[in-house]
Amino acid sequence: MTEVRRSRVSGIDRAIQVLDCLVNRGAPATAYDIAKDIGAPVSTIYVIIDTLVERGLLTRRPETGAVFLGSKLHFYGLAYVRDLNIAEVFQRAMEELSRIHGETVQICGRDGDRMVVQMMEEAQGYFRIASQVGTRVPLNWTASGRLLVGHMSPEERARIFARAMPSPTGRAETDPARLEAACRKAWQERLSIQLGEADYAVACIAAPIRTASGECIATISMVVPETRAAERAAVLADAVRDAALKIEDAMGWRRGGASAPTAAEASAAE
Numbered sequence: 001m002t003e004v005r006r007s008r009v010s011g012i013d014r015a016i017q018v019l020d021c022l023v024n025r026g027a028p029a030t031a032y033d034i035a036k037d038i039g040a041p042v043s044t045i046y047v048i049i050d051t052l053v054e055r056g057l058l059t060r061r062p063e064t065g066a067v068f069l070g071s072k073l074h075f076y077g078l079a080y081v082r083d084l085n086i087a088e089v090f091q092r093a094m095e096e097l098s099r100i101h102g103e104t105v106q107i108c109g110r111d112g113d114r115m116v117v118q119m120m121e122e123a124q125g126y127f128r129i130a131s132q133v134g135t136r137v138p139l140n141w142t143a144s145g146r147l148l149v150g151h152m153s154p155e156e157r158a159r160i161f162a163r164a165m166p167s168p169t170g171r172a173e174t175d176p177a178r179l180e181a182a183c184r185k186a187w188q189e190r191l192s193i194q195l196g197e198a199d200y201a202v203a204c205i206a207a208p209i210r211t212a213s214g215e216c217i218a219t220i221s222m223v224v225p226e227t228r229a230a231e232r233a234a235v236l237a238d239a240v241r242d243a244a245l246k247i248e249d250a251m252g253w254r255r256g257g258a259s260a261p262t263a264a265e266a267s268a269a270e
Contacts, residue, residue: 014040014048019057019069026134028066087119089250093220094121097243101236103222108206110148113160115139118218140164140179141172143192143206144219150187150208151215157183172197190244191237192219196226203229205236207244212253220244 017038022029025037035045049067052058056072094105098121107119117135139145140161149157161176161183172194173179186192187208195203206221220243222236229236248254 011048014038014044015052015057018045018048018052019073022058022067022069023134024136028061028064028068030064030066034067086251089247090119090218090220091121093243093247093250094119097121097220097222097239098123101222101239103224103236106144106221106223107209107218108142108144108148108221109218110139110145111136113139113163115142115145115148137198138163138165138167138172140174141167141194141198143186143194143204144221146179146183146186146192147206147208147219148216150183151210154180154184167198169196169198169200171195190241193229193233193237195229201226205229205233205240207240209244209247210253211251220247 017040018034021034021037025033029037031045031049032042034040034049035042038045049058049060053060053067053070055070057070058067059070060067090107094107097103098105102123104123105121106117109116109118114136115138117133120133137145139149149160152160157180158176161179164172164174164176164179166172166174173182182192190207192206193203198204202223203226204221204223206219208216209218209220211217220240222240224232224236245254
């Protein structure tokens with residue numbers, strides 16, 4: 001009985017790895033390519049792909065045999081959005097923030113030790129940023145990254161920050177101890193700012209969006225030229241914090257005007 005359970009879990013894990021691989025690639029791939037990317041036997045991946053194609057979770061290109069995400073995933077996504085209505089709340093907050101301040105606004109989440117751009121409202125102007133929806137970068141490169149793990153215990157954060165990577169600009173912090181200190185400070189202030197750490201001359205000002213349990217489910221941030229961030233830091237900081245609180249209010253995640261404390265915060269208060 002135990003062996004059957006273990007096999008079933010392994011199959012689910014492999015299926016998720018296949019889907020994640022295709023999302024990361026952003027294009028169709030063959031079973032061989034996927035197996036190479038995730039370090040799995042090609043024969044195993046063939047079986048998983050055939051099952052996912054049969055269930056509509058993947059679609060196969062007849063001319064090449066390559067596969068990509070299937071239409072059924074779209075309906076799963078629609079059901080998720082319809083149930084929570086969270087995407088609409090996020091979208092309204094981004095549009096308002098971008099309209100008032102004229103800057104690009106993003107909603108970012110976490111996938112392992114990567115930050116992922118989940119939604120974006122681009123400013124109308126000459127300034128354009130490289131990151132788009134779906135962009136994934138190491139947590140230590142970003143302002144949002146430090147907030148997305150803020151609700152975790154110091155031990156959990158230390159394990160994540162131990163995998164910190166240098167950024168293209170060479171300005172991203174990689175020392176786990178300094179990252180932990182910066183994370184703790186950002187979480188307490190509900191604000192994180194990075195200047196030119198991931199991209200040259202680009203700054204990001206982010207605030208955490210916290211659920212009723214105190215978990216940082218996402219961040220809302222403004223991406224601006226580094227010079228403008230320095231000039232308007234206080235105004236933009238207040239704006240993203242207010243936007244995050246409005247989202248929490250709209251979702252019913254704040255009680256009595258304050259988010260619930262995390263376990264780490266409750267422990268520190270004692």
